[in-house]
Amino acid sequence: MKRPLIVGVMGGGHADEEHLQSAYRLGALIAGQGWILLNGGRNVGIMSASACGAAEHGGLTVGILPDDNPAQAGEYIRIPICTGMGSARNVINVLSSDIVVACQGGAGTVSEIALALKHGKPIITMGFDARAIADLSHSRGLLAAARTPEEVIAMIKDRIANLTASLPSEDHRES
Amino acid sequence: MKRPLIVGVMGGGHADEEHLQSAYRLGALIAGQGWILLNGGRNVGIMSASACGAAEHGGLTVGILPDDNPAQAGEYIRIPICTGMGSARNVINVLSSDIVVACQGGAGTVSEIALALKHGKPIITMGFDARAIADLSHSRGLLAAARTPEEVIAMIKDRIANLTASLPSEDHRES
Amino acid sequence: MKRPLIVGVMGGGHADEEHLQSAYRLGALIAGQGWILLNGGRNVGIMSASACGAAEHGGLTVGILPDDNPAQAGEYIRIPICTGMGSARNVINVLSSDIVVACQGGAGTVSEIALALKHGKPIITMGFDARAIADLSHSRGLLAAARTPEEVIAMIKDRIANLTASLPSEDHRES
Amino acid sequence: MKRPLIVGVMGGGHADEEHLQSAYRLGALIAGQGWILLNGGRNVGIMSASACGAAEHGGLTVGILPDDNPAQAGEYIRIPICTGMGSARNVINVLSSDIVVACQGGAGTVSEIALALKHGKPIITMGFDARAIADLSHSRGLLAAARTPEEVIAMIKDRIANLTASLPSEDHRES
Numbered sequence: 121m122k123r124p125l126i127v128g129v130m131g132g133g134h135a136d137e138e139h140l141q142s143a144y145r146l147g148a149l150i151a152g153q154g155w156i157l158l159n160g161g162r163n164v165g166i167m168s169a170s171a172c173g174a175a176e177h178g179g180l181t182v183g184i185l186p187d188d189n190p191a192q193a194g195e196y197i198r199i200p201i202c203t204g205m206g207s208a209r210n211v212i213n214v215l216s217s218d219i220v221v222a223c224q225g226g227a228g229t230v231s232e233i234a235l236a237l238k239h240g241k242p243i244i245t246m247g248f249d250a251r252a253i254a255d256l257s258h259s260r261g262l263l264a265a266a267r268t269p270e271e272v273i274a275m276i277k278d279r280i281a282n283l284t285a286s287l288p289s290e291d292h293r294e295s
Numbered sequence: 296m297k298r299p300l301i302v303g304v305m306g307g308g309h310a311d312e313e314h315l316q317s318a319y320r321l322g323a324l325i326a327g328q329g330w331i332l333l334n335g336g337r338n339v340g341i342m343s344a345s346a347c348g349a350a351e352h353g354g355l356t357v358g359i360l361p362d363d364n365p366a367q368a369g370e371y372i373r374i375p376i377c378t379g380m381g382s383a384r385n386v387i388n389v390l391s392s393d394i395v396v397a398c399q400g401g402a403g404t405v406s407e408i409a410l411a412l413k414h415g416k417p418i419i420t421m422g423f424d425a426r427a428i429a430d431l432s433h434s435r436g437l438l439a440a441a442r443t444p445e446e447v448i449a450m451i452k453d454r455i456a457n458l459t460a461s462l463p464s465e466d467h468r469e470s
Numbered sequence: 471m472k473r474p475l476i477v478g479v480m481g482g483g484h485a486d487e488e489h490l491q492s493a494y495r496l497g498a499l500i501a502g503q504g505w506i507l508l509n510g511g512r513n514v515g516i517m518s519a520s521a522c523g524a525a526e527h528g529g530l531t532v533g534i535l536p537d538d539n540p541a542q543a544g545e546y547i548r549i550p551i552c553t554g555m556g557s558a559r560n561v562i563n564v565l566s567s568d569i570v571v572a573c574q575g576g577a578g579t580v581s582e583i584a585l586a587l588k589h590g591k592p593i594i595t596m597g598f599d600a601r602a603i604a605d606l607s608h609s610r611g612l613l614a615a616a617r618t619p620e621e622v623i624a625m626i627k628d629r630i631a632n633l634t635a636s637l638p639s640e641d642h643r644e645s
Numbered sequence: 646m647k648r649p650l651i652v653g654v655m656g657g658g659h660a661d662e663e664h665l666q667s668a669y670r671l672g673a674l675i676a677g678q679g680w681i682l683l684n685g686g687r688n689v690g691i692m693s694a695s696a697c698g699a700a701e702h703g704g705l706t707v708g709i710l711p712d713d714n715p716a717q718a719g720e721y722i723r724i725p726i727c728t729g730m731g732s733a734r735n736v737i738n739v740l741s742s743d744i745v746v747a748c749q750g751g752a753g754t755v756s757e758i759a760l761a762l763k764h765g766k767p768i769i770t771m772g773f774d775a776r777a778i779a780d781l782s783h784s785r786g787l788l789a790a791a792r793t794p795e796e797v798i799a800m801i802k803d804r805i806a807n808l809t810a811s812l813p814s815e816d817h818r819e820s
Binding site: 530549553 | 649724736
Binding site for chain 3: 380381382383385386387401402403405406409410412413414423425427428430431432433434
């Protein structure tokens with residue numbers, strides 16, 4: 121079975137209005153590509169905004185919850201995955217994403233950027249500079265910086281060609 | 296957003312032909328109801344058979360992998376969730392399912408039945424008798440036994456009315 | 471470095487007085503052998519009783535907590551390991567034990583017996599019959615049944631000679 | 646029961662000779678205080694060096710392994726905790742430490758610094774500058790920088806007075 125690309129959108133429970141709007145738009149654009157949006161699943165901040173954008177544009181949304189019950193999932197999450205594992209779910213967020221996009225966030229988001237670098241996942245930051253994390257991690261090569269949702273999508277398309285066996289092949293994007 | 300029921304189908308990597316056929320048929324029937332099939336995601340046994348049945352009948356399949364990369368997912372898994380957590384993913388299988396169906400399996404499946412009982416998940420066995428587990432767990436009330444996939448579906452429909460707030464309400468089944 | 475044997479003592483948060491006394495005595499005997507007692511770490515039932523027995527007899531106690539903070543540990547736990555992972559810590563209980571002893575418990579304890587069978591850990595039940603779990607798991611060979619703490623200790627000593635590379639060699643027992 | 650302070654020493658599998666020597670010395674000093682050293686448990690880099698320093702000075706060492714079997718533990722680890730959870734064990738490293746010390750490392754270590762900040766753990770870096778992580782995490786207050794193992798120990802002593810209920814009270818340090 122061809123499977124669609126899974127784009128992980130990480131970001132904080134609190135974010136500025138401008139960043140929330142960008143996250144919404146990013147979700148909408150991901151849906152428009154036929155990709156799946158995966159995030160941390162809660163009903164706040166970047167998680168809520170990105171899921172809303174995707175769901176309102178017909179996209180499929182997967183939320184990896186720290187909680188043990190789906191009542192904690194945001195209303196735009198179609199598939200809540202309940203881990204009951206708190207912050208350990210950050211690892212699952214990263215491992216389950218073919219590409220990780222990091223939006224404005226706090227320490228949790230920083231941990232996800234570091235885990236993505238550790239596991240060799242391509243990662244794109246949107247609207248902030250995380251090169252210091254990559255430098256401290258000795259792995260700047262995997263990190264790219266975008267300013268807008270449109271730029272993120274263009275970068276993902278560029279990177280798809282370079283992605284390894286763990287990813288669907290190029291024509292799967294349309295499925 | 297209305298979300299569809301998630302039915303977890305547990306079972307072993309090795310199973311008899313008869314049980315594999317039942318698992319395939321169960322997957323097909325779950326898809327026919329518009330429910331999501333969730334399982335352990337690997338390309339063997341009950342996992343592979345149930346995912347195949349669902350996927351070939353237009354159903355959405357989610358696989359919670361013990362592995363850290365999606366290349367280990369079975370070919371009929373549309374959404375591979377990579378945990379990199381080995382057997383700890385059994386807990387996620389159970390917590391993420393609105394209802395758990397246990398098919399033929401070994402110790403891993405028994406652990407999932409016990410975890411479902413512990414977390415108060417409704418659980419239906421198909422084609423084998425797990426009352427001993429429920430007795431040892433002091434919680435027979437949550438466990439029901441079905442002989443066929445059709446009986447499983449009928450039991451799930453019966454139970455939906457009784458399910459708690461963590462579940463989609465009855466009309467969500469169609470969504 | 472020679473390391474001492476780690477004996478995992480599983481059991482419920484609620485247990486009969488008779489079983490609590492056996493768990494206390496088992497903890498004391500484990501300490502007397504110079505072995506480490508590992509359990510689920512909480513301040514209730516078999517966990518509390520076995521840790522108390524070990525600690526009051528000079529033994530080292532390790533508690534693998536489902537919680538994210540050590541304030542939830544029982545008072546006789548010297549080394550609280552905080553997982554913040556709920557039931558997923560049951561897997562760690564089993565994997566970290568060289569030998570698992572299962573005392574009276576509920577569904578959580580049954581899940582640990584099944585996980586021990588799955589991962590090939592030697593397991594001894596004390597004061598109850600879990601052969602039904604082993605039968606359902608197709609792996610009765612790893613399971614032994616003892617009636618008293620003294621019998622458990624004798625069985626562990628018998629099994630040490632047969633244990634595989636994952637265990638300290640025989641003379642480490644004295645360290 | 647009074648329990649000793651648990652000091653988590655994080656750091657990479659690869660490190661410069663100078664940093665390995667500092668980690669060894671830090672382990673020795675932690676042992677000298679009667680504190681427990683907790684680390685990632687593997688037989689490489691900062692993990693191996695810090696455990697060796699502690700063990701050779703009579704300290705108790707706990708290793709939280711990503712692996713599912715204790716044969717992967719370093720030789721100076723007295724209590725191997727086997728998670729079988731890969732990088733998710735980084736969360737356990739942090740949650741189980743009363744104080745976290747971060748030595749030279751890569752992305753894994755950065756993830757642990759971020760997780761420590763997220764969970765409000767006091768954290769001390771030794772020999773490198775991690776303020777960029779704290780700035781991106783909006784939580785510089787918890788982070789202190791030391792140049793030498795001796796400075797780390799002094800800082801831990803300073804901080805003990807300020808530590809919250811999750812920590813042993815001051816006189817427990819001697820136990």
